[in-house]
Amino acid sequence: MRNLDINSVWSSLLSTLAHRALSPTSRLHWIYLLSALLMALWTYWLSRRQGEQRSLPEYLFPRSVWLHSSAITDYSYAALTMPLWTLLAVPRLLSPTQVSQHIIAATPHWLLPISPTAMPTLAVALLYTTVLIVTGDFELYWVHRLMHRIPALWEYHKVHHSAEVLTPVTFYRTHPVELLIQALAEAVTIGLVTALFSYFFHDALAPATIFGVNILRFAFFVFGANLRHSHIWFSFGSAAEHIFISPAQHQIHHSSDPRHFNRNFGVEFAIWDWLWGTLHCAGRKRPLIFGLGSDENRRLSTVRQLYVNPLRATWWSTYRFVRSTAFTS
Ligand SMILES: [Zn+2]
Ligand SMILES: [Zn+2]
Numbered sequence: 001m002r003n004l005d006i007n008s009v010w011s012s013l014l015s016t017l018a019h020r021a022l023s024p025t026s027r028l029h030w031i032y033l034l035s036a037l038l039m040a041l042w043t044y045w046l047s048r049r050q051g052e053q054r055s056l057p058e059y060l061f062p063r064s065v066w067l068h069s070s071a072i073t074d075y076s077y078a079a080l081t082m083p084l085w086t087l088l089a090v091p092r093l094l095s096p097t098q099v100s101q102h103i104i105a106a107t108p109h110w111l112l113p114i115s116p117t118a119m120p121t122l123a124v125a126l127l128y129t130t131v132l133i134v135t136g137d138f139e140l141y142w143v144h145r146l147m148h149r150i151p152a153l154w155e156y157h158k159v160h161h162s163a164e165v166l167t168p169v170t171f172y173r174t175h176p177v178e179l180l181i182q183a184l185a186e187a188v189t190i191g192l193v194t195a196l197f198s199y200f201f202h203d204a205l206a207p208a209t210i211f212g213v214n215i216l217r218f219a220f221f222v223f224g225a226n227l228r229h230s231h232i233w234f235s236f237g238s239a240a241e242h243i244f245i246s247p248a249q250h251q252i253h254h255s256s257d258p259r260h261f262n263r264n265f266g267v268e269f270a271i272w273d274w275l276w277g278t279l280h281c282a283g284r285k286r287p288l289i290f291g292l293g294s295d296e297n298r299r300l301s302t303v304r305q306l307y308v309n310p311l312r313a314t315w316w317s318t319y320r321f322v323r324s325t326a327f328t329s
Helices: 002-022 030-049 056-060 069-088 096-106 121-149 151-161 168-172 176-201 215-222 247-253 271-275 294-299 303-328
Strands: none
Touching: 030 056, 030 215, 069 168, 069 176, 069 303, 096 176, 121 151, 121 176, 121 215, 121 271, 151 176, 151 303, 176 303
């Protein structure tokens, strides 16, 4: 019986991992990797015209990036964190569906509309699809901004910014505490939107999807999501970069140059950065140095340090706070 349980846990874990790695909901799905490759080939063609000397393999896969110690740490960190996250099933603790069901259940009956608002199903689906993505991105902008702004949260977000080179795997260099905060914020935001739509349009709610992925998120994944964490400079041009965050803009977000600090917090849309004065358009291609500076980089250079150091910082700041409060009262 015990063996059976362990086997079922293993098979469930492996199938969840395979689903995460191979499903179009994962940004490492082959469709998005292929589109990133095509975009990178386009930049290679342009740079050849401007005198690029390297061969295509050297341009796409330089050893100085893909075999950098920071990249190797990313691979190990992702290999450990993805199964751990799946095993703990933390994201399932509070799902958007649960939030929306709680809100609907808590809404007094006399507040509910008597009949669903008459609107064509397709129009509702398109509106729901757009509102889901836009509000989700708005929430991500503010959570990301607060991660930089509040010292206690920055300790965790530093893990992502300590990468000295960027590869698509760097996306997974995120501390579990940050993943938990993101999952909870997303559940509340998407849950609220879903509750609101259920309120007005009743049950038949389904966003427009391609391969099970929200159609707008699919477009984001296709148009260079995997180049954001890479050495390939891909700009959308200044006008479009006021609306959408380009891969080059996210690379600027990772720059260790103080002129680039607290810029480009957006994930899909740049509108929030534009509205709140944190936008930095990519401009011309230029070399960027990533990371937090040599001392900080060294303190966050192994998988163990990436996991433990933020927790240790929280422990010591809490300890100092409690001690100072106890002595002053
Ligand atoms: Zn950041
Ligand atoms: Zn990043």
